[in-house]
Structures are given as C-alpha cells and as structure tokens.
Amino acid sequence: MKVTEKDVAYVAELSNLELTAEERSGMLRDLNSILEYIDCLNELDTSDVPPMAQVSDRYGVDKSKQGSERFAYASREDVIEGLRKSLPHTEALANAPDADEDFFRVPKVIER
Amino acid sequence: MDLASLTIDAARSAVQERKTTALALAEAHYARIQKEDGQIGAFLTLSKERALEQADRMDRMAAEGKPLPPLGGVPVGIKDVMSTRGLRTTAGSKILENYVPPYDCTAVARMEAAGAVVLGKMNCDEFAMGSSNENSAYRPVRNPRDLTRVPGGSSGGSAAAVAADMAVVTLGSDTGGSIRQPASFCGIVGLMPTYGRVSRYGLIAFASSLDHIGPLAKTVKDAAIVLRTISGRDPMDATSADVPVPDYVAELEKPIRGMKLGVAKEYFGEGLDDEVRHAVEAAIDKLKAFGCEIVPVSLPHTPYAIPTYYLIATAEASANLARYDGVRYTVRARDVKTLSEMYRRSRNEGFGAEVKRRIMLGTYALSAGYYDAYYLKAQKVRTLLTRDFDEAFRKVDAIVTPTSPTAAFRLGEKSNDPLSMYLADIYTVTADLAGIPGISIPCGETKEKLPIGLQILGRHFDEGTILRVAHAFEQAT
Numbered sequence: 014m015k016v017t018e019k020d021v022a023y024v025a026e027l028s029n030l031e032l033t034a035e036e037r038s039g040m041l042r043d044l045n046s047i048l049e050y051i052d053c054l055n056e057l058d059t060s061d062v063p064p065m066a067q068v069s070d071r072y073g074v075d076k077s078k079q080g081s082e083r084f085a086y087a088s089r090e091d092v093i094e095g096l097r098k099s100l101p102h103t104e105a106l107a108n109a110p111d112a113d114e115d116f117f118r119v120p121k122v123i124e125r
Numbered sequence: 126m127d128l129a130s131l132t133i134d135a136a137r138s139a140v141q142e143r144k145t146t147a148l149a150l151a152e153a154h155y156a157r158i159q160k161e162d163g164q165i166g167a168f169l170t171l172s173k174e175r176a177l178e179q180a181d182r183m184d185r186m187a188a189e190g191k192p193l194p195p196l197g198g199v200p201v202g203i204k205d206v207m208s209t210r211g212l213r214t215t216a217g218s219k220i221l222e223n224y225v226p227p228y229d230c231t232a233v234a235r236m237e238a239a240g241a242v243v244l245g246k247m248n249c250d251e252f253a254m255g256s257s258n259e260n261s262a263y264r265p266v267r268n269p270r271d272l273t274r275v276p277g278g279s280s281g282g283s284a285a286a287v288a289a290d291m292a293v294v295t296l297g298s299d300t301g302g303s304i305r306q307p308a309s310f311c312g313i314v315g316l317m318p319t320y321g322r323v324s325r326y327g328l329i330a331f332a333s334s335l336d337h338i339g340p341l342a343k344t345v346k347d348a349a350i351v352l353r354t355i356s357g358r359d360p361m362d363a364t365s366a367d368v369p370v371p372d373y374v375a376e377l378e379k380p381i382r383g384m385k386l387g388v389a390k391e392y393f394g395e396g397l398d399d400e401v402r403h404a405v406e407a408a409i410d411k412l413k414a415f416g417c418e419i420v421p422v423s424l425p426h427t428p429y430a431i432p433t434y435y436l437i438a439t440a441e442a443s444a445n446l447a448r449y450d451g452v453r454y455t456v457r458a459r460d461v462k463t464l465s466e467m468y469r470r471s472r473n474e475g476f477g478a479e480v481k482r483r484i485m486l487g488t489y490a491l492s493a494g495y496y497d498a499y500y501l502k503a504q505k506v507r508t509l510l511t512r513d514f515d516e517a518f519r520k521v522d523a524i525v526t527p528t529s530p531t532a533a534f535r536l537g538e539k540s541n542d543p544l545s546m547y548l549a550d551i552y553t554v555t556a557d558l559a560g561i562p563g564i565s566i567p568c569g570e571t572k573e574k575l576p577i578g579l580q581i582l583g584r585h586f587d588e589g590t591i592l593r594v595a596h597a598f599e600q601a602t
Contacts, residue, residue, distance in 0.1 A: 023492075024488050029469050032473065036478075047543065062509060065511060069366070072586065073585065096360050119451075119452055120461055
C-alpha cells in the first residue's frame with residue numbers, strides 16, 4: 014500500500030474536496046491500484062532525459078530561435094482593450110450563484 | 126430525405142441548388158433526433174432557435190444565388206465541452222448544470238462562419254474524462270449499432286449522433302483518444318489534428334498540454350473539410366501554431382503508391398482482440414496491395430504510455446478544475462457558513478466519482494515529496510515516447526495500428542474498475558502525448574456486427590498524408 018488513509022485525507026484537503034467515508038475507502042483502493050500500475054515507469058532510466066511539459070516548443074516553430082523568441086508571433090503590446098473587449102459586469106457576473114452589481118459575493122473569509 | 130448518405134457536399138449543394146432548404150434539413154434532423162435520441166442519448170441540449178436562424182440565413186443566400194460557404198446549411202453537433210455564447214454548456218458535469226457561456230469557442234465560431242447549422246450540444250463523459258460515456262452526469266450514451274454497448278468516450282455523443290444520422294458531422298475533443306476511440310466503436314471517421322493545429326480557445330480545459338479539438342464524420346472527405354475550416358492560428362490561444370493550413374481536400378486525391386507505412390509490433394501484443402487483429406492485418410494487406418510499402422518500426426516505450434498519460438493528464442486536470450469553487454459557475458452548495466466549507470461542499474456535490482478520482486491522483490502526483498517521483502518522471506517518459514515517433518517517422522510516412530484493442534464493450538462492463546477502463550485507450554494516448562495527428566476509420570466488423578477501427582498516425586502538421594491514406598482505403602472498401 015503506497016497511499017494511506019491519512020494521505021487520502023490530506024490530498025482531499027489539498028484538492029478542496031470533502032469526501033464521505035465511503036468515498037474515502039473507494040479512493041484508497043483505486044489510488045493504490047492505479048499507483049501500483051504506474052510504478053512500472055521506474056523500470057526506465059530517465060536520469061539523462063529532459064522533461065517535456067508541452068508540445069508547442071518542439072514543432073511548428075522557428076527552430077533557429079531559442080526559448081520565448083520562438084513564440085514572438087504570439088506576443089502583442091500590453092494594452093487595455095486587447096484582442097477582445099472586456100466583458101461588461103452584468104455578463105461576467107451572470108453565471109455567479111451570488112453577486113451584486115459589481116462583485117461576486119461569498120461567505121465571510123475571516124472569522125473574528 | 127435519406128439522411129444516412131448525407132455528406133457535407135451533398136447537403137450544401139442540395140441547399141445551394143434549391144433542391145431542399147437548410148431549414149428543411151435542420152427540421153429533418155430534429156425529427157430524427159426526436160425519434161431516435163430517446164434511446165441513444167447523444168444530445169444534452171438542443172439549440173433550435175440558433176439553428177433555424179442560421180438555416181434561414183443560408184436559405185436566403187441560396188435564394189439570392191450567392192455561393193454558400195463550405196458548410197453552408199450543414200447540420201452539425203458540438204461536444205458539450207466547447208463554449209457556445211448564450212447556449213448552455215455543461216461539460217457533462219453537474220457543476221456546470223446551468224452555465225451559459227458569454228463567448229463562443231473559436232472552432233465553433235469558425236464552423237458557424239462557414240455556414241454550419243448547430244443543432245445542439247453533444248453528451249460526453251464529465252469534463253471529457255472517460256472511455257465509455259458512462260461518466261456523463263446526465264445520462265450514458267448508447268451505441269447506435271448495439272444499444273447494450275457503449276459508444277466509446279469521451280466524445281460518445283458526438284460519435285453516436287453521426288452514426289445514427291442525427292447530425293452530418295460533429296466536433297469532439299481528444300485528450301487520450303476521445304475522438305478516435307468512439308469513432309472506432311461507432312463505425313465512423315474521427316480525426317485528432319496535431320496539437321496546436323486547431324485553437325483551444327473556448328474549449329473547457331481538461332489537460333491543457335493534451336487537449337485537441339477535431340471532427341467526427343461519415344467520410345474522410347467530410348473530416349478534411351471540417352479540418353480545413355477550423356484549423357489555423359488564433360490570437361486567442363497562444364499555443365495555436367503559426368503554420369499555414371493546406372487545402373486538405375485537395376490532398377485527398379494525391380496517390381498513395383510508394384508511400385511507406387510503419388507497423389509497430391507494440392500495437393499488436395497482449396490484450397488485442399483476435400477479431401480486431403485480423404481486421405487490421407487485412408487492412409494493412411489492402412494498403413500494401415495499393416502500392417504502399419509496409420515497413421516494420423519499433424516504438425519501444427509504448428507500454429509506458431498509459432501510466433505516463435494518467436499522471437500528466439490528472440496533474441493538469443487537478444489544476445484546471447480548481448476554478449470550480451462555487452463562486453463563478455452557477456453551482457454552490459446550500460447553507461454554507463464559511464468560504465472553505467463552500468469550496469469543499471460545492472465541489473463534492475458538483476463533481477462525479479471519476480473526476481474526483483483524477484483530481485485526487487493529479488494532486489497527489491504534484492504534492493510535495495511526490496512531484497519528482499511521479500509528475501517529473503512522467504514528463505521525462507513523455508520525451509522518450511515522443512522520440513520513439515521522431516525515430517519512426519524518419520523511416521516511414523505514417524504508422525498504421527488498431528484504434529482500440531477491442532470493439533465496443535457493454536455498458537457496466539468496466540465501470541467499476543478504473544484501471545481496466547484506462548487500458549481502453551492503450552493505442553490512442555501516445556499520439557496525444559507526442560502531439561501528432563491521428564485518424565480512425567472503419568475497417569470491418571466483428572462476428573457480432575460491431576465496428577472495428579483502423580488508426581493512422583502521422584508526422585506533426587502532416588494531416589494531409591494520413592487523410593490521403595484514409596481516403597484511399599475508404600474508397601476501396
């Protein structure tokens with residue numbers, strides 16, 4: 014067993030999930046079975062292999078350029094109204110479960 | 126009207142030549158949906174008003190004798206992970222039950238600008254996480270070829286709608302196989318373009334470095350027409366590539382004689398169903414008879430693709446799904462007293478079991494003490510998997526494989542065993558990790574009349590070649 018009940022509780026807290034007792038035991042079983050399978054990655058020696066976070070820096074870019082220079086085509090001036098006008102407040106707040114005219118409303122953040 | 130044989134060109138020219146109207150085409154599809162979709166479940170939301178308005182616009186153009194755009198009057202469906210302005214978009218999740226986006230996904234906007242008539246939003250696994258469409262928070266989708274079986278996932282609704290003639294083409298998304306595997310299970314064509322070929326702007330994010338939008342269609346040509354429509358640089362997505370878009374339809378007619386096709390033994394090993402193996406081997410023989418040279422290639426890291434994928438995809442998902450916190454997107458738990466209680470209870474009530482499982486796995490893989498062992502390790506193996514393809518594509522123009530190790534399985538068959546469900550994607554995930562394009566086309570049936578899919582993988586930005594091979598195969602079968 015790689016993952017313990019304590020780990021499940023800790024990761025649920027990091028994930029902002031409140032799992033029921035039943036969900037916690039299912040999660041314990043599933044995570045252990047998946048991680049056990051994932052362990053086969055350790056058969057590979059990757060000490061000299063660079064990590065790959067994304068595809069975009071490898072293909073379809075000017076290979077003579079380095080780093081962010083490769084993406085110069087994607088940059089633009091930093092202006093107030095850029096590619097699209099900002100949404101008006103009514104539209105931006107339209108999907109909020111609770112809002113006033115200007116802000117999202119949430120329960121009190123700091124208890125006194 | 127025979128909807129079954131209706132392709133993009135057939136629909137568009139019928140409207141153009143006033144043999145029918147776009148309005149009548151849309152209504153005929155809605156009638157078909159009314160009749161069939163009760164038992165299939167491909168649509169989550171219908172957008173009749175939007176569809177009829179667009180149809181009317183196309184009919185007026187045709188009446189005035191103006192040439193219709195490439196998708197003029199063609200009824201289409203959009204997977205419910207793509208944002209549509211003013212039209213409910215749920216991602217198959219309860220947590221977005223009433224979410225109405227304030228803007229359109231670029232791919233959808235490009236389809237509509239090309240004249241497509243959006244009939245509605247297609248059912249899918251919650252946040253595109255699944256291989257059977259049983260993870261939809263609303264209802265599972267059933268395979269039109271056999272209602273006791275799954276249509277595949279996560280774009281199960283998109284595939285089923287095309288297979289059951291409820292839409293001419295649909296858009297789906299592919300993060301680990303979610304376009305190609307359901308296309309294979311439903312007996313249609315499904316294309317995942319190169320990463321960066323199609324803008325992801327407005328696609329509800331699952332795993333940002335792996336998410337692709339692409340078409341599901343009845344024919345290879347229809348897939349090519351849609352790809353030509355939705356491809357190309359979009360300033361709203363920094364990862365959309367600044368690479369010219371060729372005329373994919375013109376590419377189809379080029380000969381395939383002399384082309385080198387790779388066959389990798391790693392895609393024909395343990396776990397591959399015998400009937401699928403025979404059908405795919407027969408397809409390879411046929412391609413050889415067309416004058417292609419069949420070349421053995423090795424993709425030695427293939428067995429490590431699934432574990433790599435389930436670390437990277439879940440890690441990215443755990444970050445992307447942090448935004449569903451009960452503040453902005455319609456759903457908040459009732460009677461919460463504190464902020465953290467609001468976060469936790471809203472998420473716990475709003476997310477389904479598989480989504481929670483992946484958030485947990487991804488968070489674990491990224492957490493202090495495990496980052497190097499899991500997430501970083503997976504990123505390194507991703508490099509190895511990509512190098513495998515780099516190496517193979519030095520020798521061959523495309524690689525042919527089965528799309529899925531089996532034909533469509535039964536509802537409930539794998540739903541209690543997440544690992545066995547994950548293995549349904551064993552032949553598709555590697556292309557997502559490497560960012561290369563892949564297409565699935567029908568290549569026969571099992572004894573039980575279930576469709577079998579042939580997958581063709583290509584070099585980055587070389588959709589033209591795989592479409593060409595697929596088209597040649599399709600024309601001969």
